[in-house]
Amino acid sequence: MIDIPRQEWAVALSALPAKEVKAVADSFAASCQVRDVTLPQSGLGLLTLRDGAFHEAFHLGEVPVARAHVVLRTPDGQESSGGAVLIDDRATIARAIAILDGALAGRLPGWETAAALVERGYFARAGKYAERKHILASTRVDFSLLGQADEEDGDE
Amino acid sequence: MSNTKTPMTSHGLWLPPMQQQIFRDLLHVFSYPGRLAECTAESMTWLALLAALTDGEVTIADPHGLIAADIWPKLEARSGTPETATFIVADGGRTMDFQPCTGSLESPETGATLLLRVAALGEHSEDGVLLNLSGPGIQGNTELFVSGLHPSWLIARAGLAVFPLGIDLLLCDEYRFAALPRTTRVETGDLI
Amino acid sequence: MSYVAIKGGKAAIDGAAAAAEFLRGHDGSGEPLKLSAIECQLRLLTSRVVSEGGLYHPRLAALAIKQFQGDTLEAAFALRAYRSTKPRLLATPVQDSTNMRCIRRISAAFKDIPGGQMIGPSYDYALRLLRLDLADEDPEAFQSVARTFLTELPEADLPDSFPKVLDALRAEGLLPPAAESQSEPFDITREPLVFPVPRSAALATMARAETGSLLAMAYSNMRGYGDVHPTVAELRVGYIPVMVPHPVTGDPMEAGEVLVTECEVVAMYESGKADSLPTFTLGYGACFGHNEVKAISMAILDRALQKGMQDGPGNPSEDPEFVLLHVDGVDSMGFASHYKMPHYVTFQSDMDRLRTTQGKARVADQSPQMEVKA
Numbered sequence: 001m002i003d004i005p006r007q008e009w010a011v012a013l014s015a016l017p018a019k020e021v022k023a024v025a026d027s028f029a030a031s032c033q034v035r036d037v038t039l040p041q042s043g044l045g046l047l048t049l050r051d052g053a054f055h056e057a058f059h060l061g062e063v064p065v066a067r068a069h070v071v072l073r074t075p076d077g078q079e080s081s082g083g084a085v086l087i088d089d090r091a092t093i094a095r096a097i098a099i100l101d102g103a104l105a106g107r108l109p110g111w112e113t114a115a116a117l118v119e120r121g122y123f124a125r126a127g128k129y130a131e132r133k134h135i136l137a138s139t140r141v142d143f144s145l146l147g148q149a150d151e152e153d154g155d156e
Numbered sequence: 157m158s159n160t161k162t163p164m165t166s167h168g169l170w171l172p173p174m175q176q177q178i179f180r181d182l183l184h185v186f187s188y189p190g191r192l193a194e195c196t197a198e199s200m201t202w203l204a205l206l207a208a209l210t211d212g213e214v215t216i217a218d219p220h221g222l223i224a225a226d227i228w229p230k231l232e233a234r235s236g237t238p239e240t241a242t243f244i245v246a247d248g249g250r251t252m253d254f255q256p257c258t259g260s261l262e263s264p265e266t267g268a269t270l271l272l273r274v275a276a277l278g279e280h281s282e283d284g285v286l287l288n289l290s291g292p293g294i295q296g297n298t299e300l301f302v303s304g305l306h307p308s309w310l311i312a313r314a315g316l317a318v319f320p321l322g323i324d325l326l327l328c329d330e331y332r333f334a335a336l337p338r339t340t341r342v343e344t345g346d347l348i
Numbered sequence: 349m350s351y352v353a354i355k356g357g358k359a360a361i362d363g364a365a366a367a368a369e370f371l372r373g374h375d376g377s378g379e380p381l382k383l384s385a386i387e388c389q390l391r392l393l394t395s396r397v398v399s400e401g402g403l404y405h406p407r408l409a410a411l412a413i414k415q416f417q418g419d420t421l422e423a424a425f426a427l428r429a430y431r432s433t434k435p436r437l438l439a440t441p442v443q444d445s446t447n448m449r450c451i452r453r454i455s456a457a458f459k460d461i462p463g464g465q466m467i468g469p470s471y472d473y474a475l476r477l478l479r480l481d482l483a484d485e486d487p488e489a490f491q492s493v494a495r496t497f498l499t500e501l502p503e504a505d506l507p508d509s510f511p512k513v514l515d516a517l518r519a520e521g522l523l524p525p526a527a528e529s530q531s532e533p534f535d536i537t538r539e540p541l542v543f544p545v546p547r548s549a550a551l552a553t554m555a556r557a558e559t560g561s562l563l564a565m566a567y568s569n570m571r572g573y574g575d576v577h578p579t580v581a582e583l584r585v586g587y588i589p590v591m592v593p594h595p596v597t598g599d600p601m602e603a604g605e606v607l608v609t610e611c612e613v614v615a616m617y618e619s620g621k622a623d624s625l626p627t628f629t630l631g632y633g634a635c636f637g638h639n640e641v642k643a644i645s646m647a648i649l650d651r652a653l654q655k656g657m658q659d660g661p662g663n664p665s666e667d668p669e670f671v672l673l674h675v676d677g678v679d680s681m682g683f684a685s686h687y688k689m690p691h692y693v694t695f696q697s698d699m700d701r702l703r704t705t706q707g708k709a710r711v712a713d714q715s716p717q718m719e720v721k722a
Contacts, residue, residue, distance in 0.1 A: 006594070006597070006599075006601070007591075007594065007599060007600060007601040007602055008601075008602060009601075010601060010602065010603065011602045011603070011604060011605075014604065036230075037226070037229050037230075037595075038229040038230060038232070038595070039170055039230055039232075041232075041435070041437055042434070043434045043435040043436060043437040044403070044431060044434045044435070044436055044437060045436075045437055045438045045439065045440055045592075046436070046438070046439040046440065046535065046537075047404070047440055047443065047590065047606065048439055048440050048441065048442045048443060048533060049442065049443050049445060049588075049608075049634060050442050050443065050444055050445070051551060051632045051634070052445060052512055052514055052582075052610065052612045052632050053514070053612060053630035053631065053632035053650070054524070054526055054527045054547075054630065054632070055526035055527055056527045056530075056533075056547060056548060056551075057442045057530065057533045057548065058533045058534075058547070058548035058551040058552050058555075059439070059533050059534075059535060059536070059537075059548070059552045059555075060552070060555050060608070060634060060635070060636065061399070061402045061403065061404060061552075061555055061556055061635075061636050062402055062403050062404070062431055062537070063403070063404045063405075063440075063590065063604075063606060064403070064404070064405055064434075065437045065438060065603070067437060067438075067595065068595075069229070069595040069596065081596045082596065083594055083595025083596040083597075084595070085438075085592045085593075085594070085595065085601065085603045086603050086604055087404070087590055087603050087604025087605070087606065088604065089405065089434075098595070101596075102596075105596070129449065129508075131498060132449060132450075132451050132586075132587075133505075133506045134497075134498060135451050135452075135466075135468055135469060136450065136451065136452075136453075136466040136468065136506055137466075137506060138497075139452075139466050139467040139468050139469075139470075140464055140465070140466045140467075141464065141465045141466070141467065143459055143460065143465075211435055212435065212436060212437060212438075213435075213436060
């Protein structure tokens, strides 16, 4: 299993079908006690960007934000905190991902299932990135050919 | 009187159905000052009101430490000082010892809303006071019985500012609440 | 102006809604549009509504386009209405678009830029000849297009992000210095524009402005009602990762990515202040979605407004009040549309006044002339 940093777990999981993610989260919720530290929320966030000209910060617009923060507690007293913030409008998926984040971070019993899910999501995203790089690679301008054409025309 | 730091076990007051009912009741008590509304949030009336009213865009001051540590993240609101906060929750039985925000002429609505926990509303008992209320929303006069409300709150309310500036009060006991908006004239009567 | 409350129009209003739905459903094929089809096959239209609605939710933008039968102004309005029902949870930390996962990256100022120029998905060099084969598209052929593109390509070994072209110019000292004060950016969703406004307010307003309005204003500057004379230093389209603090650890975590178009223009150079050397002047434009004309127009107007705020406006595109108050599509469309609302009382009084005035004029014509006796 590859080592995926915690900061990428949420986006990896959000690349998978929500039903699947929720199902695995539900299985942890069945075996652990899950306490909501904050209420799972669905709302808006202001996206703040640094402008390229003068490096001033400005708000580009709003993005949907779903957020959750939970504490998991196993029957034998092991505790682990989990959280997630997503560009998404579903508080339920944020809570499910927060549960998996906590289960994985705390290596709670059954964490291997969560890790496998994260890895699958990671590769799903990698596939998307590869598509984008193909777009770039296939449209890259080769200016060296410009020099050759000039020589052939003898216009210099 | 219940423990000030009782952890919140009831989840109902964090859910939309109860919050929407409370909001409707708040509209009612502010429209008809002195009328009582029932709240079924397991004796934590003031918390149920706070949960319905607040979000991340307001500040709450808690000078008497009523709000348990694990409740703050659920309210989403930021912590503020009694002098500047949008909402203040306090033990009505204690002396009022701060100056809340009374708003400005340009924005009188920014005056603070105080949620005061009192012993009992509407039930006559030996250690209470009868308030005689009149003004907008009240036909003629109406009476509201309160016990466990220190006189300093009403004195301050009357003397703090000139209308439209001022503060608005929500009195909460274990099961009921009533509103005293700044437009209401309050006269303290004798014990019955 | 007084608006008349109308009774008796309810049946007509209900009928209007039904009539509009009838026209929407009048398609002989009986196939309702799928939102994914709108998002994908009409992706540039979806991008436009996303940025004009001011909310990055392509799926809902597609829904709004479908609901309002393609009217982009109404669709943007619907998106704005939706966002007004949601609570504000956070403002992200300042994101850096250098981390953009580009799908397109070009420069008109330089041939050789670090990382190279990649045209990406663009119609810039396309022939504007109608492709009649699209009139009756074979579904199988349609489905194989994406498959074929991916299988026919060489292995791509490109970096995840590319440095900014402007950074090279900045390193050489050719650009004005970056801003020193890091004041809170202006929030146009909470505060009204009261002029003079800071540049962050101008950028935020233009970022969700209606594309045509922005383009017209910028075009006026390009054609001579102004002298920005821009060169595109860099235009990039891609996905910016949104980094926010993790609720538990507080460390930056990726919440998702947002498609953004960004344009930096270099304009005429001007003399520096006091002891400093002259530098190029700069303009910046950015918006949600893939919308290059909007980003370029915004960059030109950013430069024009900077000039207007510094030297006083010399033409409309340099006047912040003129530009910023007239480019919002929901504002402008709303005002234009309100003229359709009943103005019966106002107009009745206008008619009465005109009749009275005409009456007086006729009486004056008919009255006997006063003769001046010699």
